[in-house]
Amino acid sequence: MLKKIGLIGGGFIGGVLAQEIAQRGLAREVGMTDPAPMPNPSDPPERQEVVKKQSVSIGKALDIAEGLPTIRHDIKLVGSKDYSALAESELVINTAGVPRKARPDGTFPSREELLAINLKVTLEVAKGIKQYCPDAMIISIANPLDAIVFTLDKRLAPPKNKLFGMAGVLDSGRYCYFVAEAAKVSVENVNAIVLGGHGDDMVPVRSSCQIAGIPVTKFLDADTLAKIEARTRKAGGEVVGLLGFGSAFVSPAWAALEMAEAVIFDKRKIIPVCAKLDGEYGVKGLFVGVPCIVGRNGIEKIIELDLTDEEKAAFTKSVAGVGKTCKEAEEMLKTM
Numbered sequence: 001m002l003k004k005i006g007l008i009g010g011g012f013i014g015g016v017l018a019q020e021i022a023q024r025g026l027a028r029e030v031g032m033t034d035p036a037p038m039p040n041p042s043d044p045p046e047r048q049e050v051v052k053k054q055s056v057s058i059g060k061a062l063d064i065a066e067g068l069p070t071i072r073h074d075i076k077l078v079g080s081k082d083y084s085a086l087a088e089s090e091l092v093i094n095t096a097g098v099p100r101k102a103r104p105d106g107t108f109p110s111r112e113e114l115l116a117i118n119l120k121v122t123l124e125v126a127k128g129i130k131q132y133c134p135d136a137m138i139i140s141i142a143n144p145l146d147a148i149v150f151t152l153d154k155r156l157a158p159p160k161n162k163l164f165g166m167a168g169v170l171d172s173g174r175y176c177y178f179v180a181e182a183a184k185v186s187v188e189n190v191n192a193i194v195l196g197g198h199g200d201d202m203v204p205v206r207s208s209c210q211i212a213g214i215p216v217t218k219f220l221d222a223d224t225l226a227k228i229e230a231r232t233r234k235a236g237g238e239v240v241g242l243l244g245f246g247s248a249f250v251s252p253a254w255a256a257l258e259m260a261e262a263v264i265f266d267k268r269k270i271i272p273v274c275a276k277l278d279g280e281y282g283v284k285g286l287f288v289g290v291p292c293i294v295g296r297n298g299i300e301k302i303i304e305l306d307l308t309d310e311e312k313a314a315f316t317k318s319v320a321g322v323g324k325t326c327k328e329a330e331e332m333l334k335t336m
């Protein structure tokens with residue numbers, strides 16, 4: 001159990017995180033910061049006064065706290081509209097920013113299209129962490145994932161084991177779920193890793209996919225697997241299109257908590273996380289999804305897989321996409 005976990009963003013994912021941390025008893029205290037709702041300057045002053053008194057993070061913290069006697073867990077929950085709720089957090093999970101949302105015509109933006117708006121938010125996030133919990137370990141979820149983690153790194157320069165992004169656990173979970181469904185076996189039997197960036201070029205690694213330790217190709221033919229891998233790459237968008245109001249929020253929260261629990265319980269669990277590469281996989285200075293041993297110190301070790309030529313080519317393409325978005329981020333940051 002940690003002394004304190006800080007949650008940046010108290011929206012859909014932030015809310016599930018707070019609830020699960022309380023339910024699982026992962027920390028003695030949870031601090032959740034979110035400026036919402038923000039008064040609209042064009043509203044009448046009396047309306048603005050009403051909105052100033054509202055707070056999603058204080059409201060959600062109180063709602064969960066009032067349920068604690070029922071689940072018999074002693075945890076302190078604190079919400080705030082500013083970053084003070086983060087004070088002295090040992091671990092922070094960042095979900096601040098806008099998610100993808102279906103447009104009226106049913107189309108939706110790519111994660112990369114969120115870049116400009118979420119970069120501005122990320123600058124505030126970095127400032128908040130620096131001021132209130134500069135030594136905290138950071139798990140970031142906001143999109144576009146790889147570029148947001150890259151920006152946090154540029155602004156905070158933490159030790160490289162202490163900052164990582166959540167994508168691979170979720171993407172691998174999606175891959176495993178589709179495989180389990182097609183093979184008609186328990187999800188508990190399926191293991192797989194998705195590498196690369198958290199975009200439509202991510203790389204589901206077929207050679208790592210096993211059902212009860214047996215290669216997946218024993219159960220599913222190449223055509224079925226290709227369809228599953230294509231669906232995995234676009235699985236986030238599939239949920240965005242179905243929900244209409246935003247993007248997936250339960251599975252990303254659970255995925256981030258798998259990473260958090262690996263740290264909190266020093267599990268040394270091998271999971272794919274978005275980690276800063278320093279020559280591994282031939283990449284330097286970018287944050288990319290790769291399997292890592294995750295334990296008390298965060299990223300304890302990056303594991304290099306032996307990829308097939310096809311997987312290597314797909315990984316290179318995915319990393320090129322990450323590099324392009326990070327370059328765009330760097331350009332935009334010059335004007336912010």
Ligand code: APR
Nearest residue numbers: 009011012013034036095096097098099100124141142143
């Ligand atoms: N500091 C803290 N929180 C902020 C800030 C900020 N500067 N700016 C915005 N937020 C808050 C919003 O007020 C909102 O409540 O971040 C919250 C985001 O919550 P949701 O809109 O419900 O989005 P969610 O589904 O939780 O996704 C959050 O994770 O998966 C990614 O693409 C997704 O980038 C998105 C993020």
